[in-house]
Amino acid sequence: MPSPRGSISSSTCVRRRQPLSFPGESMAQSRQQPQPESQPQPQKAFPVSWDQFHRDARALAWRLAAAGPFTAIVAITRGGLVPAAIVARELGVRIIDTVCVASYDHTSQGELKVLKGISADTAKLGGGTGKGLLIVDDLVDTGKTGRLVRQMMPDAHFATVYAKPQGRPLVDTFITEVSQDTWIFFPWDTALSFQPPIRDGAA
Numbered sequence: 740m741p742s743p744r745g746s747i748s749s750s751t752c753v754r755r756r757q758p759l760s761f762p763g764e765s766m767a768q769s770r771q772q773p774q775p776e777s778q779p780q781p782q783k784a785f786p787v788s789w790d791q792f793h794r795d796a797r798a799l800a801w802r803l804a805a806a807g808p809f810t811a812i813v814a815i816t817r818g819g820l821v822p823a824a825i826v827a828r829e830l831g832v833r834i835i836d837t838v839c840v841a842s843y844d845h846t847s848q849g850e851l852k853v854l855k856g857i858s859a860d861t862a863k864l865g866g867g868t869g870k871g872l873l874i875v876d877d878l879v880d881t882g883k884t885g886r887l888v889r890q891m892m893p894d895a896h897f898a899t900v901y902a903k904p905q906g907r908p909l910v911d912t913f914i915t916e917v918s919q920d921t922w923i924f925f926p927w928d929t930a931l932s933f934q935p936p937i938r939d940g941a942a
Contacts, residue, residue, distance in 0.1 A: 782920045789926040795900050796822040799914050800829035803898055806912060809873040810864045813838055813857060813895065815888055818877035821927065822900050826875055836861040838874075838891065840884050851883055857891055869895030878923060879906030879913070 787795075803809075803826060811834035814823035820837070827835055839855035865872040869892025878901045879885050885897065885906055901923060902913040917923060 783918065783922065784924060785917055785921045786924040786929060787926060792821070792900070792926055793825065795914050796825040797829060799898060799900055799912065800826045802912050802914070803873065803896075804830060806896055807873070808871075809896065810834065810871045811836060811861050812873045812875055813861065813869075813888075813892065815840060815874065815876040815884060816855075818925070819875045822877055823875040826873070826898070832873070834861065834864070838888050840887065842884055851887055853887065862892075865892060865895060868893055872896070873898060875899070877901065877925060879903065879910050882906035882909045885909045 799822065807830060809830065809832055812823050812827050812832050813836045814820050816837050816839045823835060826832070836858050837855060838857055839853070841852040841854055842850070861872070862869075872892055872895040874888055874892060874895050874897045876884070876897075876899045879897075879899045880903050882905055886909065889895075889897065889909065896912070897910045898912040899910050900914050902910055902916050903919045903921070904916070905919055907913070907916060
């Protein structure tokens with residue numbers, strides 16, 4: 740899963756709904772290596788189904804339709820691939836590029852690694868600054884990934900399906916905001932399994 744950049748004054752962020760919070764198990768923390776204060780460990784689980792994600796991504800496309808047109812879409816991999824495909828289909832964008840950034844290891848965020856930058860052809864379409872390009876990701880978390888990609892394309896429009904408070908000021912458009920201590924479980928990372936009742940002994 741992936742995350743931001745300098746603050747954008749003309750953002751068109753949208754708060755659509757407040758997701759339900761499901762109590763989750765606290766992330767174990769090492770006493771020898773405490774977690775940095777700037778990145779608290781997620782305490783809440785927010786599972787997202789394929790149907791819900793599709794609806795949210797299409798809602799994002801509706802918002803972006805008024806902000807375009809866009810000459811190309813740049814998906815931040817891997818989380819941005821699915822929403823980018825949906826948005827591209829809805830907006831009729833045929834040119835799709837990727838910026839490949841590795842930052843997550845299952846449920847923790849580590850150092851950023853740029854595995855692939857924007858292609859020369861796509862950069863040329865954006866005039867070297869990203870103007871007219873649309874960056875798409877599934878989530879902006881702390882903003883580390885977003886800042887990195889924004890440096891590559893400072894004038895591009897940055898859109899995510901979900902946003903957390905630390906990264907929210909860095910995106911131009913998003914659909915749903917969740918709390919910073921919420922961990923979103925995307926449908927491509929999960930499978931059907933038994934879930935115990937919230938209340939002990941209720942099963």
